[in-house]
Amino acid sequence: xxxxxxxxxxxxxxxxxxxxxxxxxxxxxxxxxxxxxxxxxxxxxxxxxxxxxxxxxxxxxxxxxxxxxxxxxxxxxxxxxxxxxxxxxxxxxxxxxxxxxxxxxxxxxxxxxx
Amino acid sequence: xxxxxxxxxxxxxxxxxxxxxxxxxxxxxxxxxxxxxxxxxxxxxxxxxxxxxxxxxxxxxxxxxxxxxxxxxxxxxxxxxxxxxxxxxxxxxxxxxxxxxxxxxxxxxxxxxxxxxxxxxxxxxxxxxxxxxxxxxxxxxxxxxxxxxxxxxxxxxxxxxxxxxxxxxxxxxxxxxxxxxxxxxxxxxxxxxxxxxxxxxxxxxxxxxxxxxxxxxxxxxxxxxxxxxxxxxxxxxxxxxxxxxxxxxxxxxxxxxxxxxxxxxxxxxxxxxxxxxxxxxxxxxxxxxxxxxxxxxxxxxxxxxxxxxxxxxxxxxxxxxxxxxxxxxxxxxxxxxxxxxxxxxxxxxxxxxxxxx
Ligand code: SF4
Ligand code: SF4
Numbered sequence: 343x344x345x346x347x348x349x350x351x352x353x354x355x356x357x358x359x360x361x362x363x364x365x366x367x368x369x370x371x372x373x374x375x376x377x378x379x380x381x382x383x384x385x386x387x388x389x390x391x392x393x394x395x396x397x398x399x400x401x402x403x404x405x406x407x408x409x410x411x412x413x414x415x416x417x418x419x420x421x422x423x424x425x426x427x428x429x430x431x432x433x434x435x436x437x438x439x440x441x442x443x444x445x446x447x448x449x450x451x452x453x454x455x456x
Numbered sequence: 457x458x459x460x461x462x463x464x465x466x467x468x469x470x471x472x473x474x475x476x477x478x479x480x481x482x483x484x485x486x487x488x489x490x491x492x493x494x495x496x497x498x499x500x501x502x503x504x505x506x507x508x509x510x511x512x513x514x515x516x517x518x519x520x521x522x523x524x525x526x527x528x529x530x531x532x533x534x535x536x537x538x539x540x541x542x543x544x545x546x547x548x549x550x551x552x553x554x555x556x557x558x559x560x561x562x563x564x565x566x567x568x569x570x571x572x573x574x575x576x577x578x579x580x581x582x583x584x585x586x587x588x589x590x591x592x593x594x595x596x597x598x599x600x601x602x603x604x605x606x607x608x609x610x611x612x613x614x615x616x617x618x619x620x621x622x623x624x625x626x627x628x629x630x631x632x633x634x635x636x637x638x639x640x641x642x643x644x645x646x647x648x649x650x651x652x653x654x655x656x657x658x659x660x661x662x663x664x665x666x667x668x669x670x671x672x673x674x675x676x677x678x679x680x681x682x683x684x685x686x687x688x689x690x691x692x693x694x695x696x697x698x699x700x701x702x703x704x705x706x707x708x709x710x711x712x713x714x715x716x717x718x719x720x721x722x723x724x725x726x727x728x729x730x731x732x733x734x735x736x737x738x739x740x741x742x743x744x745x746x747x748x749x750x751x752x753x754x755x756x757x758x759x760x761x762x763x764x765x766x767x768x769x770x771x772x773x774x775x776x777x778x779x780x781x782x783x784x785x786x787x788x789x790x791x792x793x794x795x796x797x798x799x800x801x802x803x804x805x806x807x808x809x810x811x812x813x
Contacts, residue, residue, distance in 0.1 A: 357729075388683050416672065418679035419687050421632060 356406045389418035396425060397432035459599060460639040461527040465536035466713060473716050474534060476767040482715065482724075483795040492725065493732050497793040500801075503737050507790040508746070510759070513783070515748040516556055517566040517808070519761060520544040520578065522753065524570040525603045528624075528637045530671065530714040532765050535570040542570075544753040546577045551778040552751060553584050559783060566748075566808065568595040568761060573607060586617040593620045595808075598648040599641055611648075611655045615664055621657060622704070622808075623649075624669045628691040636673045649698045658699040667702045669810075675723035677730060677803055678705035681811040704810025707731075709762050709799035731798035739805030742812040745791045751778065759791045761808070762799075768792045 363370030381391055392414040399407030415425050466474040473479055485491035500508055522539035524531075544552075556562050565585045572578055572594055585592050594614065601610045614621055625645055626636050633642040649658075649666075656662035668688060672678050685703035692698040708714045710728060718724040745759035749770075755778040758764040772789040775782035805812025 383680060383683055387686070388680055389687065413676045414679075416674065416676045419627075419670075419684045421627065421629060 351405050353409075356410065359406075387418075389415070389420055392418045393420055393424065393428045397428040400429045401432040401436055459526060459603075459641055459644060461536075462638060463527055463529060463713075465527060465534045465538055466716060467534055468536065468538040471716065473712065473719075476765070479711055479715060479766060480794065482719070483710065493728055493795060493798075496795050496797045499735060500740055500793060500797075503740060505740055508740070508743070508793060510787060510789050510791060511746040512561055512787050513559065513747065513749050514561055515564045515566055515744070516552070516559075516562045516751070517568060517748055517761060518544065518549075518552055518751045519568050519570070519753060519764060520549070520572050520575045520581070521570045523574045524597065525574070525600055526571070526597055526638055526641065528713070529717055530636055530673075530708050532709060532712045532714060532762060533570060534712045534765070539570065542753045543575050544577070544751075544755070546580075548753075548755045548778055549577050549581050551755065551781075553581075553588075555778065555781050556585065556590060557588060562590065564591040564593060566593040566595070571597050571600045573600050573610060579613060582613075582617050582619060586619070591620060592617065593622055596621050596623050597637075598623045598625070599644040601648040601651060602644050608651075611651045611657065614652075615655045615657065618664065620665045620667065621652060622667045622669060624671065625649075625688075626671055626673045628688055628695065632673045636671075646696050646698065649692075649700070650696065653697075653699055658701055665702075666700045667704055668700050669704045669706055671706045671708050675718060675721065675727045677707055677734060678806075681705040681804065702810070704808075705804070705806065706808070706810065707799045707802055707806035709796045711762060711796050712765055728795075728798070731802045734802035735798065736801055736803060736805060736813070739801045739812040742805065742807070743791075743797075743800055744807035744809065745800075748808075749786060755779065757781070757786070759789075762796055763792055763794075766794065766796065768794065 360374070381388065381395075386394075392411055395407065396411040396415050399411050412425065497507075519533070521543040522533055522535045523537070523543060524535035524539070525537060527536040556565060567578075567582070569575070573596065582592055582594070596610075601607050623645075624637070625633065627633050630642040633645065634640065652666055653659060655664070657664045658666035670678060670684055670688070678684070681703060684705060688703050689700070692700070710718055710724070710731070715724070718727050745763070748760055750758040750761050750764050752758065752764050756764075757770045757776055757778070758768065759770060769776045770786065770789055771792055772782065772785035774780060775785045800806050
């Protein structure tokens with residue numbers, strides 16, 4: 343087995359992302375076109391979109407996306423403080439969604455308790 | 457506030473990258489077998505530019521000296537306070553004037569350095585060029601204006617001669633700016649911008665043009681120029697009441713001190729790959745080397761300031777110095793390309809006037 347295959351999340355795999363068209367050409371092409379349109383300057387700026395992508399990357403804990411959108415955020419003109427705030431937003435929402443289940447737990451406890 | 461430089465020039469440190477030969481070796485692979493990236497000239501050749509030919513001379517760019525009050529970590533000129541000797545002489549500046557006067561296609565004289573204002577003949581030269589009615593661009597690092605009382609009247613001087621001031625400001629906050637350009641640079645740059653604004657630069661209706669240059673503060677490519685310009689305008693206005701006309705995004709080319717940074721931070725290969733991957737064929741027609749001639753402090757001729765720093769002189773063998781300036785051979789010269797050129801064709805393209813697209 344080549345060294346490249348010994349690990350999940352090989353950094354080099356990101357460079358080959360474009361090759362997903364190899365197994366399903368049309369869907370792959372459709373995705374990249376749609377992705378390009380989504381990330382283009384629109385009602386939100388490219389910079390704002392890159393910050394959202396960075397936050398999502400942290401929420402889904404995707405190492406590829408974290409590298410890619412950290413670079414993109416820098417390119418689009420965000421600074422370290424803004425990027426860390428975006429990560430805090432992701433973390434706060436994730437923490438909140440865990441905590442909000444506490445209500446379900448409380449309801450259940452109350453239902454089952456005298 | 458005094459500027460505190462983080463480093464010295466490659467030359468004064470005796471760094472091997474101060475040799476242009478060594479830089480070209482790094483860019484091309486020390487051995488042919490090591491060459492990792494496709495050859496730029498072949499890439500451009502495949503598009504039909506075989507070779508890439510100049511389209512004439514509209515911009516006469518002069519690097520009038522390597523002396524600078526700053527030692528920015530990305531400087532492609534390897535400029536700094538220690539580069540005292542490399543200054544264009546009055547005699548060579550007179551030769552430039554004669555060429556500019558005799559060449560009607562030249563509409564812009566672009567003065568760069570180092571800090572051009574530190575050349576003893578700078579003001580005289582600007583006065584002479586402006587008398588000819590040509591557009592004068594001065595690439596001013598801003599901090600020079602407040603570096604010494606003798607420079608404090610530069611804003612008035614620029615305004616008097618309607619000089620287009622083009623100045624680097626890598627970010628609208630202190631940390632990023634100072635990390636690239638030296639501690640204290642941001643504060644002094646803002647002071648200088650406010651002084652330029654005070655005489656009318658960057659203000660609507662004055663005709664006094666103040667443009668800013670954004671180059672990334674690390675191993676990444678610049679984003680959209682339009683989008684960054686919007687951010688810079690609103691942030692500089694809100695935070696410091698500073699106004700300017702255009703923001704030019706310039707990609708850092710992998711040469712000189714930026715090459716040193718890439719190698720030392722282990723970013724060289726990834727950065728080159730980014731440039732290669734972002735190659736944009738539609739930028740080739742608009743490459744600045746096609747309508748520019750770049751003159752070094754000692755009078756040699758180059759296709760651009762980057763080729764100058766790699767000592768890649770123009771291909772016109774009979775016209776490689778001010779003394780032998782031959783317009784016809786220069787107009788049709790073949791542009792000398794090398795691997796650093798990938799910096800000019802990445803993404804939206806990059807030139808001294810910002811994005812190409
Ligand atoms: S980048 Fe400009 S200001 Fe900085 S050291 Fe080089 S010439 Fe001087
Ligand atoms: S570095 Fe850029 S401007 Fe200079 S010759 Fe190469 S492509 Fe042209």
